[in-house]
Amino acid sequence: MVDRFTTAPLELPATDRPFERADLIFYGLDHSGASFEARVFMDQRGVGGDADTTHRAYVGSFFILGHGGCFGDVGHCDIAAERDPFDLRPAHQLEPAVRVLTVTEPLRALLERGVEAAKVTVTSHTEGRAPNDVLTFETVRLATYA
Amino acid sequence: MSPAATPSPAAAPVALRHRRSVRRLTAGQLADLRQAITAAQAINDDRGYQNWAGIHGLPLPISCVHHHELFLPWHRAYLYFFEKALQERVPGVTLPWWNWTVEHAQGIPAAYAKRQADGRKNPLFDSPIQPSGRERPSQARTTRAPGPPGELPSPETVEAVLANRDFLTFQTQLESVHDGVHVWTGGTMGDIAVAAYDPLFWAHHAMIDRLWYLWQLRHPGAGVPAQLLDRALAPFPITVRDTLDVSRLGYDYAAATAAVEGPGRG
Numbered sequence: 001m002v003d004r005f006t007t008a009p010l011e012l013p014a015t016d017r018p019f020e021r022a023d024l025i026f027y028g029l030d031h032s033g034a035s036f037e038a039r040v041f042m043d044q045r046g047v048g049g050d051a052d053t054t055h056r057a058y059v060g061s062f063f064i065l066g067h068g069g070c071f072g073d074v075g076h077c078d079i080a081a082e083r084d085p086f087d088l089r090p091a092h093q094l095e096p097a098v099r100v101l102t103v104t105e106p107l108r109a110l111l112e113r114g115v116e117a118a119k120v121t122v123t124s125h126t127e128g129r130a131p132n133d134v135l136t137f138e139t140v141r142l143a144t145y146a
Numbered sequence: 147m148s149p150a151a152t153p154s155p156a157a158a159p160v161a162l163r164h165r166r167s168v169r170r171l172t173a174g175q176l177a178d179l180r181q182a183i184t185a186a187q188a189i190n191d192d193r194g195y196q197n198w199a200g201i202h203g204l205p206l207p208i209s210c211v212h213h214h215e216l217f218l219p220w221h222r223a224y225l226y227f228f229e230k231a232l233q234e235r236v237p238g239v240t241l242p243w244w245n246w247t248v249e250h251a252q253g254i255p256a257a258y259a260k261r262q263a264d265g266r267k268n269p270l271f272d273s274p275i276q277p278s279g280r281e282r283p284s285q286a287r288t289t290r291a292p293g294p295p296g297e298l299p300s301p302e303t304v305e306a307v308l309a310n311r312d313f314l315t316f317q318t319q320l321e322s323v324h325d326g327v328h329v330w331t332g333g334t335m336g337d338i339a340v341a342a343y344d345p346l347f348w349a350h351h352a353m354i355d356r357l358w359y360l361w362q363l364r365h366p367g368a369g370v371p372a373q374l375l376d377r378a379l380a381p382f383p384i385t386v387r388d389t390l391d392v393s394r395l396g397y398d399y400a401a402a403t404a405a406v407e408g409p410g411r412g
Contacts, residue, residue: 029213031212031213034337035325035328035329035336035337035338036329037326037329061326062322062325062326063322063323063325063326063328063329064213064325064329065212065324065325065328065329065336065338065341066337066338067208067212067338067339068281068337068338068339069281071204071206071208071281071339072206076206090211090214090216090377090380091214093208093210093211093212093214095213095214096213097212097213098213098318099318099322100315100318100319100322101322102306102319127291127329127332127336128291128332
């Protein structure tokens with residue numbers, strides 16, 4: 001778990017491919033710990049740990065209502081590596097989450113500045129004195145819709 | 147009912163009960179709600195408030211469904227059965243909804259924000275947390291730590307979510323907004339294990355349920371994927387299919403309503 005992560009450059013759509021909406025889709029988000037706000041920045045330069053929503057590279061936030069830790073015995077919240085195809089029980093509650101952040105206007109602004117690829121930086125922020133290192137995700141994908 | 151089932155406002159309109167905006171409750175409706183919550187708090191068995199709050203989180207098992215394809219149906223079922231429990235205390239009472247997209251300057255609705263109401267303790271302000279529901283022994287009552295009111299979701303944000311035509315995409319985006327309000331409220335509401343002990347939880351989730359209802363009205367051709375329709379919503383004895391039409395559950399979110407008697411059946 002980390003409190004910030006910057007991806008490799010994400011290829012942006014060509015300027016001759018107009019779109020009505022653009023989404024950043026985060027897959028594989030962990031939600032087993034504390035609740036948090038994830039602030040997302042694109043094409044960041046100098047996004048420090050205290051970067052807030054007024055930073056020029058800020059494109060939006062998504063939120064995770066966290067499970068708050070495990071309240072059972074050892075192994076209670078472990079997700080089985082493999083699932084029996086005949087298992088009719090509901091999926092484990094801590095299966096990773098997906099979040100969709102609409103970034104239509106920020107993406108247009110990046111394209112107008114001639115940016116062709118942009119790193120995505122995510123910082124996580126919990127309430128009060130809870131540690132901020134609650135962030136993990138598997139993939140972030142940019143999708144545009146005409 | 148088809149997978150694209152939508153609410154049927156024409157079905158048995160006289161029998162429906164209406165969930166109303168918290169800010170538009172009459173003094174009598176608010177008094178009924180407070181009476182119902184107070185009465186439920188006084189019951190220590192499976193009809194009581196503590197039992198219903200505990201179904202969502204602690205004590206184990208944590209039954210709520212989050213970040214999951216059954217998020218909206220499960221919570222619709224949860225509110226339905228809790229509302230039924232309240233109606234056993236005060237007939238006709240319904241859960242109000244907290245429209246957090248308007249009147250941001252107020253933040254927490256006044257009905258829930260004051261420690262006292264009508265010279266008595268306000269049961270909507272906070273709630274005890276049963277010992278088996280606490281994460282730590284000191285967590286005896288619910289708390290809140292709301293953020294700046296201006297950071298609550300805007301009407302434009304909700305409108306963008308409602309514009310989605312695919313149920314699963316809509317649900318994912320609505321849950322993100324939902325999570326944001328939980329985090330904004332802070333304290334107990336920011337913690338799944340105890341969130342439902344806060345009386346404000348029910349008004350927040352009635353708003354989420356209302357937005358699903360509005361989405362259903364707006365996109366009558368869309369619906370819950372067919373493969374989900376017969377999924378059970380444990381521990382409630384109903385399936386996803388049973389939750390699709392709120393008129394079958396006996397309520398709706400009419401902004402205004404009136405009814406008159408017809409000539410009868412002769």
